[in-house]
Amino acid sequence: MSSKGKRFRLSLVTRWSALVGTLLAVGILIALALDHLLPGQPLAVLGICLLCVVPIALITIRSQIQPILSLFRALEGTVASYRDGDFSFSLHWAQNDELSDLIEAHNALGQVLREQRLDLVQRELLLDTMVQNTPVAMLLVAELANAPRTIVYANLAARQLLSSGRKLEGYALNEVLEQAAPALIEALGRGGDGLFTAGEGEEEEVYHLARRNFSLNGRKHELLLLRQLTTELRRQEVQTWKKVIRVISHELNNSLAPLASLAHSGAELVRRGQTERLPQILETIGERTRHLESFILGYARFAKLPTPRIDAVPWEALVARLAGQVSFRVIGELPAEPAQIDTAQMEQALLNLIKNAHESGSWPDHVELQIRRVQEVIRIDVLDRGSGMNDAVLTNALVPFYSTKRSGTGLGLALAREIAEAHGGRITLANREGSGLAVTMILPVGP
CATH class of the missing domain: 1.10.287 (Helix Hairpins)
Incomplete structure (x- = not known):
């Protein structure tokens, strides 16, 4: 039990009731004394009694209220400090009453805010350490009204890549890019994510550029991420060969x-x-x-997959061509707008996916094809009720030359993935609830 809990508790109601009772008792005693000294003069007794009691009451009440008012001013000051982000203040109240409970709760709140601020500072320090030491070059660019795009943050990798380690914050992006490789300038000019190569011969380096736009403090910002892929690609190339x-x-x-x-x-x-x-x-x-x-x-x-030759093709025609080569069931309605695809390549990709579904152990009438528009993309799902894939197979299924079939070449899914990416899309694999596999191809609506 705390020392505060051991002290005698005198509530505000009890203290003020005792004060009022004491003042009344003093007034009554003074009135009785004056009535004994001045018999038969009630008005004089009342006037003298008021002259004695009122000053005493005012002085006593003021002496009791003044510490409370000081406490309220202190509370107002600490709340203002909290609003400004300073949580270092705490208060003390000597009395053991309701106000002491308020001060205790206030101090506990301050302690929680201090701990949260310390935790936040530690997290920010950890995040800054990670960001500064990551090999990915990061640039945060702000778009200011009537001003060039300005760099507001750059980590160590970005400074090493673009300015030989010098500070970049506050400089215009165009000014910094004047010293950058032409391939980087071209990649930024194209917009969107992508790969580009800088340098020639033995000094050739491959980079991946990623861009993300968002609003911060009411202003538009763009985050540019530059990742060097040369070493990783060479290692993957050796493994692939x-x-x-x-x-x-x-x-x-x-x-x-x-x-x-x-x-x-x-x-x-x-x-x-x-x-x-x-x-x-x-x-x-x-x-x-x-x-x-x-x-x-x-x-x-x-x-030797050639560059896709994009044409507008009705989905009904593509599905009909597939149905003439392999059996499947179409789910739902096909999109009304035509597909923007290379017909031969997309037919080959979907044919590979549907044949894989048949070879999964699924019943033929459980092999399904669903094509629909979801927001700004076309989603193509090839579904089956076969045995699905374990985690290891799911991880490597899209890797070229990887196959779990005795006579498989490991090119079916890899070729479908290559065709999807050539169309600006991607392929994902996921096991279905119950059993079976869902192979999803995401394609942009336009070419």
């Missing part, structure tokens, strides 16, 4: 070893004069050769 060589070597060995064996068997049969089995051997050699040709052509087609 290793995977390609491994897959192609595996497929070539699987095809060439049987071909060599069959050729040897055919030559032995010819030497013995037993030619009745030669047609079967030659047919098998032809099948393996065609399979190998198809495999190589698949890789070549993926590596």
Whole structure:
């Protein structure tokens, strides 16, 4: 139990009641004394009594109210300090009454605000440390009325990239970009996110530019993020080449070893004069050769995907062409506006996705296609009720040459992803509730 709780508690009501009672008692005693001294003179007694009691009452009440008024002024001052962001003040009240409870609650509020301010300062320090030391160059640009776009924040990576470590805050963006690589200026001029390459030969560097617009303190701001991807891309390129060589070597060995064996068997049969089995051997050699040709052509087609030739195509016509090659069920109504796509490429991408849905173990009538407009994008969903994918497969499913099928090349989903990205879109994969997989392609409404 606190020392304050052990003290005798005298509430404001009790104290003021005792004060009023004491003043009344003093007035009555004075009146009785005057009546004894001045019998038969009630008016004189009343006047003298008032002259004695009123000053005493005023002085006593003032002495009691003055500390309370001082406390209220102190409360007003601390509230003003809180409003200005200064939470270092606390108050003290000597009495053990209702006002002491108010002061205790006020001090507790100040303590909470101080702790929150300290926590906020620590968070800001942590965030600033992370932002300053991240390898991603960050520029925050403000758009001021009748003034050039001004840099209001730049981290260490941005200063190293654009000004050899010098401070950038307060400078106009156009002034800073005068010393930047032409590729960066061109990338900023195009608008939107994208990749660009700066430098030549051994000094060539690949960057990713991301841009985000938002309002801050009533002004428009743009956040520019520049991330160097050269090292990461080179590492991924090496890994991809290793995977390609491994897959192609595996497929070539699987095809060439049987071909060599069959050729040897055919030559032995010819030497013995037993030619009745030669047609079967030659047919098998032809099948393996065609399979190998198809495999190589698949890789070549993926590596040489041409730039899409965008045309306006009715969705009904595209769906009809797909329905003539593979079975599926259309969900909902198709968008009224035509698709802005390369018909051949998009047909190939959707055909790969629908065939994958059939190969997932789903019943054929559970393979579904839904095409709809959602705000400013076209969403295409290919749905099935197969076995779905585990986390590892979901993570790698869109990586080229990754396949869980014994005879798969790992190019179906990767090619669909390449086509979607060439159209300015993307592909996502997600397991459906219950069972099955949902493959979603997001495309822009316009070309």
